[in-house]
Amino acid sequence: MNDRHDQKEQPKGDYLRLCQRIAELEGIASQLEIDEEKLPEEERHCTLAEAINDGLAMIDENMRITFANNRFCEIMGYSRDEIIGRSASDFLTEADKKIFAEQISRRKTGKRDQYELALIRKDGQKTFVLMSPRPIFSSDGRFKGSIAVVTDITDRIRAEEKLLNTTQELEVRVQERTADLQNSNEELRLEIAERKRAEQKLRESKELFEKVFVSQQDALFILDASVPPSIIDCNPAAAEVFGYNRQEMLGHTTNFLHVDESSLRKFQDHIYPRINELGFLHLTEFEMKRKNGTVFPTEHTIQILEDEQGERVGWVSLIRDITDRKKAEEERRKLETQLLHAKKMEAISTLSGGVAQELSNLFQAVHGYVERLMWGKEQDDPRYQELLEITNAAFRGAVLSRRLLAFSGIIESKKQPIDLNQEIKKTHRLLSRTMPETIELELHLAKELTIINGDPNQIEQAILALAVNARDAMPGGGKIVIETKRMILDQDFRRTHAGAAMGECVLITLSDTGPGLGQETLEHVFDPFFSKEDLSEETGMGLSMVYGIVKNHGGYISCSSEPEVGTTFNIYLPVTEKKVEAKNPCPKGLSAAP
Numbered sequence: 363m364n365d366r367h368d369q370k371e372q373p374k375g376d377y378l379r380l381c382q383r384i385a386e387l388e389g390i391a392s393q394l395e396i397d398e399e400k401l402p403e404e405e406r407h408c409t410l411a412e413a414i415n416d417g418l419a420m421i422d423e424n425m426r427i428t429f430a431n432n433r434f435c436e437i438m439g440y441s442r443d444e445i446i447g448r449s450a451s452d453f454l455t456e457a458d459k460k461i462f463a464e465q466i467s468r469r470k471t472g473k474r475d476q477y478e479l480a481l482i483r484k485d486g487q488k489t490f491v492l493m494s495p496r497p498i499f500s501s502d503g504r505f506k507g508s509i510a511v512v513t514d515i516t517d518r519i520r521a522e523e524k525l526l527n528t529t530q531e532l533e534v535r536v537q538e539r540t541a542d543l544q545n546s547n548e549e550l551r552l553e554i555a556e557r558k559r560a561e562q563k564l565r566e567s568k569e570l571f572e573k574v575f576v577s578q579q580d581a582l583f584i585l586d587a588s589v590p591p592s593i594i595d596c597n598p599a600a601a602e603v604f605g606y607n608r609q610e611m612l613g614h615t616t617n618f619l620h621v622d623e624s625s626l627r628k629f630q631d632h633i634y635p636r637i638n639e640l641g642f643l644h645l646t647e648f649e650m651k652r653k654n655g656t657v658f659p660t661e662h663t664i665q666i667l668e669d670e671q672g673e674r675v676g677w678v679s680l681i682r683d684i685t686d687r688k689k690a691e692e693e694r695r696k697l698e699t700q701l702l703h704a705k706k707m708e709a710i711s712t713l714s715g716g717v718a719q720e721l722s723n724l725f726q727a728v729h730g731y732v733e734r735l736m737w738g739k740e741q742d743d744p745r746y747q748e749l750l751e752i753t754n755a756a757f758r759g760a761v762l763s764r765r766l767l768a769f770s771g772i773i774e775s776k777k778q779p780i781d782l783n784q785e786i787k788k789t790h791r792l793l794s795r796t797m798p799e800t801i802e803l804e805l806h807l808a809k810e811l812t813i814i815n816g817d818p819n820q821i822e823q824a825i826l827a828l829a830v831n832a833r834d835a836m837p838g839g840g841k842i843v844i845e846t847k848r849m850i851l852d853q854d855f856r857r858t859h860a861g862a863a864m865g866e867c868v869l870i871t872l873s874d875t876g877p878g879l880g881q882e883t884l885e886h887v888f889d890p891f892f893s894k895e896d897l898s899e900e901t902g903m904g905l906s907m908v909y910g911i912v913k914n915h916g917g918y919i920s921c922s923s924e925p926e927v928g929t930t931f932n933i934y935l936p937v938t939e940k941k942v943e944a945k946n947p948c949p950k951g952l953s954a955a956p
Contacts, residue, residue: 417491417512420498423505425450425466437491437514439484453481455488469497469508478515490519535559540578554642558668581681583616584667587674589634590615594676603683605653616679621651637677641666647684659684693857728752777817777915779938782846782868783807785818789825790844797829800839808847814868815938816915824908825872828931831905832874835929840875847871851934862918866937873930879923887921 411418417434421427430438430445438445438453451459458479465477474496480488495510539556581600585591593611601608604619620626637643645662652658661682669675732752739746790805797803825844832842849869856862879887888909908931912919916936923929 414511417514418509419450419512420507420509421450422507425462428507429509434512437483437489437512438481444484455480455482465493465495466508469495470505472497472499488516489514490516562670578680581683583677583679583681585616585677585679587676590617590630591677600681603652603681604650610653619650621649621657625649637664637666650681659688776819777815779813780816780818780821781811782814782816782821782870782935783811785821786825786844786846786870789822789829792822793826793829797833797842798839801833801836802841803829804841804843806843806845808845811846812848812866812868812937814915814935816935817911820911820914824911824933825870827905827908828872832872832876832929835876836874840928843871843873845869845871845873849934859918859920862934863916863936867917867934868937870933870935871930872933873928875928878925878927879921879929880925884921884923888919 411429411431412433414431415433417437418429418431419427419434420429426447426449427445428447430442432442435442435445451462454462461477462479468475476492476494478490478492480490483489492513492515493510494513495508497508498506500506535556539553578597579599581603582597583593583600584595586594593614593616596608596611598608600611604611617626620629633643633645642665643662645660645664647659648662649657650660661684663680665678666674667676667678732749736746736749736753739749741747786805786807790803793803829842829844847869848866850866851859851862888905909919912933912935918934920932921929922932
């Protein structure tokens, strides 16, 4: 503690001693102020001028050197005869000539402030000096020149330049090494020698080390060499990442940061030996635990600390919380899956549309030929029943082809501005008459719902298909809830829902309390002809038709399910600015659903 205090006080003491020395030199310089009549008396001051350890030089009003002591000649590398009579500007750099001229102007006004110059020695090298000038005036007030104490500060300037260069070099190296921690173990091993040199310089510059230590955004621990290691120090980020304050961590082993005993043993039995062998280790992912018990993924970089003799004294552990990165990777994986699914559905849709159109034409032809064969035949004719079965099969095929056309989005629709709440209320009345008493049907409709541009028949068909599918999934009874609300889909929503369009929309949610769907079923729920035990028998085309209707309306549909909780379908439909035309009032005896 005392040594550090003395180091802080030393610059202040040096400054005071420098001020005292300058004052003494100025006193000596004042005795050397002479005028033209007293020039012969200059010799009696030479002994005094040569006794000082600093340079002493005098110039006249034309900036020519009229006096120089031996120390000044030593500083410049010239003899006295080579200096006396020459212009002072002969020994200045081009940059400092302007400074010198400005300072002479200040001397003429009586100013005596110190300044620094770079003088050119006889060998061509620069020497840096501190000028402590004093103006000389005649008895009538005329400026006659200036006398200055010249202190050689070259060593100090060179030291400052070296210190500045070293500091800048250290800052660059530390930034480079911090970035390199993110590279692979192989890259880290190739650069370990350079990193050790950077760490050595980092230890030599305590101030820089503390700056990096405190400002590091990842958790940084300084550990001793024991196994398991006692935490010697940690930065503020470590306290923030793990939820402890600094004092709670210092002096303890790192065991309490591990998830459980199994994780701790893995670290002790496998990871510590590898660090001892290699001198460093990079773990791309390792789970750790916060103070509140939360388990989170981290990335580790651990390296041995050695002293100047190469002896191991501890460890440096850099721990990065990669929770956000893991979430981003998971979102990217989900989005890639959604994109692949969207492309698959697009391909199936294109193929289904083409096949459906061809099948429709074939079924119409079959139906037409069968009707011709049935002309003139009685119902008791054995051939009549066979032809009737062919007609029914062709009709079912035509219905299937129309569903395929609906899935592909090719089927023609008659869109108009509609109030979705009113259409859902109509569908609710129909469902109420067909649902068994064991299934409860609820409506939660948003007030003043925005108008959409849609085909009322197709919207009704889609809701009916979803409701019937939910009914069939709950043979023992349950609840079906239909909701509407206004939403604005932003960039974040689109980033996690491939194929969705941004902007204002209306959301229709239909959920049930059934047994839920399996993961495989969820991945293929809208595929045509896909059927599983956890879907109703008729869902093979029902849900794919719903997908086609939503797509035909420029919307987006998603399905989520949880075992033993239920299944939810969300339909997002874009809104329109058009008004809904007035409809005829309900016929007598009927009333709108609440």
